[in-house]
Amino acid sequence: xxxxxxxxxxxxxxxxxxxxxxxxxxxxxxxxxxxxxxxxxxxxxxxxxxxxxxxxxxxxxxxxxxxxxxxxxxxxxxxxxxxxxxxxxxxxxxxxxxxxxxxxxxxxxxxxxxxxxxxxxxxxxxxxxxxxxxxxxxxxxxxxxxxxxxxxxxxxxxxxxxxxxxxxxxxxxxxxxxxxxxxxxxxxxxxxxxxxxxxxxxxxxxxxxxxxxxxxxxxxxxxxxxxxxxxxxxxxxxxxxxxxxxxxxxxxxxxxxxxxxxxxxxxxxxxxxxxxxxxxxxxxxxxxxxxxxxxxxxxxxxxxxxxxxxxxxxxxxxxxxxxxxxxxxxxxxxxxxxxxxxxxxxxxxxxxxxxxxxxxxxxxxxxxxxxxxxxxxxxxxxxxxxxxxxxxxxxxxxxxxxxxxxxxxxxxxxxxxxxxxxxxxxxxxxxxxxxxxxxxxxxxxxxxxxx
Amino acid sequence: xxxxxxxxxxxxxxxxxxxxxxxxxxxxxxxxxxxxxxxxxxxxxxxxxxxxxxxxxxxxxxxxxxxxxxxxxxxxxxxxxxxxxxxxxxxxxxxxxxxxxxxxxxxxxxxxxxxxxxxxxxxxxxxxxxxxxxxxxxxxxxxxxxxxxxxxxxxxxxxxxxxxxxxxxxxxxxxxxxxxxxxxxxxxxxxxxxxxxxxxxxxxxxxxxxxxxxxxxxxxxxxxxxxxxxxxxxxxxxxxxxxxxxxxxxxxxxxxxxxxxxxxxxxxxxxxxxxxxxxxxxxxxxxxxxxxxxxxxxxxxxxxxxxxxxxxxxxxxxxxxxxxxxxxxxxxxxxxxxxxxxxxxxxxxxxxxxxxxxxxxxxxxxxxxxxxxxxxxxxxxxxxxxxxxxxxxxxxxxxxxxxxxxxxxxxxxxxxxxxxxxxxxxxxxxxxxxxxxxxxxxxxxxxxxxxxxxxxxxxxxxxxxxxxxxxxxxx
Numbered sequence: 001x002x003x004x005x006x007x008x009x010x011x012x013x014x015x016x017x018x019x020x021x022x023x024x025x026x027x028x029x030x031x032x033x034x035x036x037x038x039x040x041x042x043x044x045x046x047x048x049x050x051x052x053x054x055x056x057x058x059x060x061x062x063x064x065x066x067x068x069x070x071x072x073x074x075x076x077x078x079x080x081x082x083x084x085x086x087x088x089x090x091x092x093x094x095x096x097x098x099x100x101x102x103x104x105x106x107x108x109x110x111x112x113x114x115x116x117x118x119x120x121x122x123x124x125x126x127x128x129x130x131x132x133x134x135x136x137x138x139x140x141x142x143x144x145x146x147x148x149x150x151x152x153x154x155x156x157x158x159x160x161x162x163x164x165x166x167x168x169x170x171x172x173x174x175x176x177x178x179x180x181x182x183x184x185x186x187x188x189x190x191x192x193x194x195x196x197x198x199x200x201x202x203x204x205x206x207x208x209x210x211x212x213x214x215x216x217x218x219x220x221x222x223x224x225x226x227x228x229x230x231x232x233x234x235x236x237x238x239x240x241x242x243x244x245x246x247x248x249x250x251x252x253x254x255x256x257x258x259x260x261x262x263x264x265x266x267x268x269x270x271x272x273x274x275x276x277x278x279x280x281x282x283x284x285x286x287x288x289x290x291x292x293x294x295x296x297x298x299x300x301x302x303x304x305x306x307x308x309x310x311x312x313x314x315x316x317x318x319x320x321x322x323x324x325x326x327x328x329x330x331x332x333x334x335x336x337x338x339x340x341x342x343x344x345x346x347x348x349x350x351x352x353x354x355x356x357x358x359x360x361x362x363x364x365x366x367x368x369x370x371x372x373x374x375x376x377x378x379x380x381x382x383x384x385x386x387x388x389x390x391x392x393x394x395x396x397x398x399x400x401x402x403x404x405x406x407x408x409x410x411x412x413x414x415x416x417x418x419x420x421x422x423x424x425x426x427x428x429x430x431x432x433x434x435x436x437x438x439x440x441x442x443x444x445x446x447x448x449x450x451x
Numbered sequence: 452x453x454x455x456x457x458x459x460x461x462x463x464x465x466x467x468x469x470x471x472x473x474x475x476x477x478x479x480x481x482x483x484x485x486x487x488x489x490x491x492x493x494x495x496x497x498x499x500x501x502x503x504x505x506x507x508x509x510x511x512x513x514x515x516x517x518x519x520x521x522x523x524x525x526x527x528x529x530x531x532x533x534x535x536x537x538x539x540x541x542x543x544x545x546x547x548x549x550x551x552x553x554x555x556x557x558x559x560x561x562x563x564x565x566x567x568x569x570x571x572x573x574x575x576x577x578x579x580x581x582x583x584x585x586x587x588x589x590x591x592x593x594x595x596x597x598x599x600x601x602x603x604x605x606x607x608x609x610x611x612x613x614x615x616x617x618x619x620x621x622x623x624x625x626x627x628x629x630x631x632x633x634x635x636x637x638x639x640x641x642x643x644x645x646x647x648x649x650x651x652x653x654x655x656x657x658x659x660x661x662x663x664x665x666x667x668x669x670x671x672x673x674x675x676x677x678x679x680x681x682x683x684x685x686x687x688x689x690x691x692x693x694x695x696x697x698x699x700x701x702x703x704x705x706x707x708x709x710x711x712x713x714x715x716x717x718x719x720x721x722x723x724x725x726x727x728x729x730x731x732x733x734x735x736x737x738x739x740x741x742x743x744x745x746x747x748x749x750x751x752x753x754x755x756x757x758x759x760x761x762x763x764x765x766x767x768x769x770x771x772x773x774x775x776x777x778x779x780x781x782x783x784x785x786x787x788x789x790x791x792x793x794x795x796x797x798x799x800x801x802x803x804x805x806x807x808x809x810x811x812x813x814x815x816x817x818x819x820x821x822x823x824x825x826x827x828x829x830x831x832x833x834x835x836x837x838x839x840x841x842x843x844x845x846x847x848x849x850x851x852x853x854x855x856x857x858x859x860x861x862x863x864x865x866x867x868x869x870x871x872x873x874x875x876x877x878x879x880x881x882x883x884x885x886x887x888x889x890x891x892x893x894x895x896x897x898x899x900x901x902x903x904x905x906x907x908x909x910x911x912x913x914x915x916x917x918x919x920x921x922x923x924x925x926x
Binding site for chain 2: 099147369404420428
């Protein structure tokens with residue numbers, strides 16, 4: 001072990017204690033990012049320890065990547081440097097919980113599944129279906145503003161965070177917002193941290209607004225022959241009095257892959273719309289009838305899924321990066337964000353491009369949200385995939401959107417930016433990064449514009 | 452009196468009728484809803500983003516502050532030119548540039564009146580959700596700057612939840628575009644940071660807003676109480692029963708008598724408090740929810756629960772609520788409206804505390820609450836000509852604010868910090884928290900020329916904290 005590494009460890013041991021610094025090569029390899037492996041993992045147990053670790057790391061010129069279960073470490077550009085993994089595993093405490101106020105304040109290391117269980121006892125939930133599912137951590141969900149199809153009805157972490165505490169590379173713990181549901185005192189710095197992918201500071205505490213669990217839920221499946229019919233149904237459903245919680249359009253391959261291994265496994269022949277409704281028994285009865293009429297008018301049928309099996313299916317739809325690589329090693333997952341009404345057009349364009357290139361495509365569109373996951377399943381030669389991704393990115397940008405790379409082998413990222421094209425506000429973003437993290441201590445090179 | 456050369460330059464660039472400089476003209480722009488007055492040197496009315504760029508460039512050259520202004524309805528002094536300089540009035544930038552119903556988006560200029568956007572999309576079954584009480588006058592640019600709320604934010608969120616992107620002119624004249632027409636563009640959420648920054652980070656010249664679809668059914672309930680504390684108890688019970696109405700407002704007897712005298716909205720003159728509750732959504736859901744809510748009101752000793760039978764009845768109830776400040780303005784020469792927030796479960800306790808404060812300082816206090824989200828608007832009545840009363844109001848306001856903070860709440864839920872509460876910021880933020888805010892401000896507004904003396908505490912004034920008391924009338 002080199003002296004530099006020994007010094008680094010000694011410094012961190014002095015802050016968090018010997019049992020909270022790990023340099024075992026296998027453990028470090030498990031948190032490697034895009035081919036780079038850290039020298040050690042530090043497990044702080046308090047906000048103050050996080051701040052002290054960051055400050056020392058900055059003084060030593062080290063690069064730190066915050067993480068928990070690593071469900072989103074594959075997103076972003078390859079790090080320029082990576083010395084220390086800062087694991088928030090040991091920060092799981094609940095500071096305030098007022099079920100009757102529908103508010104909670106928690107540490108970032110708590111797993112999403114545990115959290116939902118914790119508040120679920122009181123009929124509450126945080127209505128998100130992020131990638132990583134139950135294994136994702138609250139801190140990670142907030143830092144990446146992670147959403148799934150539920151964004152349609154409930155919004156994103158950015159709409160649910162009431163306030164937070166942030167550890168900075170200066171060694172400070174800074175508070176923004178508060179614990180009440182309405183608050184405009186001071187700059188909304190939380191917004192800046194939400195979706196910043198650990199590049200400005202480390203979120204050490206978050207207050208959330210909670211929501212009542214819906215009384216009843218039901219999932220419906222509508223097979224649609226073509227993207228045109230899908231678009232027509234999307235318009236009719238979203239412009240009806242009904243308010244679906246979530247709604248996706250999947251091609252046959254995507255649907256079949258999602259259902260494989262679940263109790264609902266079946267062969268799928270055409271595009272399908274899956275949607276979930278919630279409400280009272282009476283309201284649900286009405287929705288069922290209206291959906292049946294809409295489906296019939298489009299020449300399609302309607303099937304209702306049992307609630308418990310539907311849940312597992314929704315989890316898989318939201319959490320592609322966790323299971324899809326297991327079924328299709330080498331899969332490239334692209335995520336387009338665009339005006340919702342253009343989803344089917346990009347979907348159709350992607351189908352043509354994939355066919356021309358003889359690539360296998362599985363497409364998942366989150367309707368009403370403007371998110372389209374395009375998954376390239378076949379392991380094509382790198383130059384061909386590069387060309388295809390560039391063409392799809394061009395198509396997304398022509399429709400007024402962007403195309404990001406959610407998951408791919410890191411050698412591709414050396415030649416393609418994971419986030420897409422910069423915009424005219426990038427100079428301000430860069431200045432903010434320089435203000436918060438002048439030495440590039442936090443996740444250097446990983447974010448938009450390789451910040 | 453001769454105008455300074457800058458006036459000629461601005462006139463040439465923006466138009467002969469677009470620049471005010473005579474003292475009697477600029478005087479109209481020296482106050483807003485807070486009524487702390489400070490006259491600007493010039494008022495300029497741009498018609499385009501390019502005009503705004505020219506104005507900030509000239510202001511930078513002259514070393515003059517620049518303050519953006521919508522309709523001047525703000526309640527914390529956000530549009531007052533605290534240190535003079537140029538007020539940029541958005542009265543001529545009121546175009547709705549684009550309406551895109553399929554994507555539920557609108558692109559508007561900042562001077563568009565909040566209600567006008569809703570009216571423009573109403574035929575197509577849509578509306579703009581943030582609904583501050585001043586929505587017939589206030590502008591969307593102002594809503595963005597203050598992150599405005601309103602009664603229906605309980606279910607639908609405040610302004611920031613409805614804004615996707617902004618065009619912003621920085622003080623050096625650079626124009627940036629934050630966000631996008633779609634959600635969650637990768638990169639730092641500058642839109643989220645600029646919304647609610649009270650004009651201190653940049654001048655917003657275009658806004659991409661989200662439109663919402665009108666619900667199929669609406670039911671408005673009026674619950675009437677003989678004991679004032681039963682009203683906040685009902686609010687806590689509704690929240691605890693996991694029901695989220697679209698709006699849940701409270702007015703005390705004192706306030707609603709004033710409202711009734713002014714508007715004849717149908718509020719009972721003899722009650723101690725009322726709750727105005729609205730539920731929206733699918734017909735079936737609305738009926739179910741209204742029944743549940745009525746039962747909870749009665750469990751909590753509501754004397755009566757009425758339902759608005761017609762659209763007119765509903766509008767009348769809301770007109771009474773939204774003009775309540777004005778009604779109180781009729782019965783007192785001056786009032787000071789607060790905007791504190793507390794956890795909803797503590798509303799009964801807070802109401803008792805306010806009664807004690809009223810007693811202790813011998814001041815009449817009217818209570819209008821966005822009760823569902825714990826946002827309080829106590830109105831402290833006084834006569835500004837009476838120095839002793841003004842001092843007592845200051846003390847009383849300070850005590851109520853401190854109580855909000857002690858309960859884990861906030862200084863402001865929707866009116867903003869502005870001039871009014873800037874020196875109270877240390878009550879809820881540490882020096883490190885405030886320094887982080889100052890550092891961010893420096894990224895956008897390094898010379899502090901945009902809307903100076905707002906939002907952040909003055910660095911000169913340490914220790915001594917005071918409340919700026921409004922001596923103004925009402926909206």
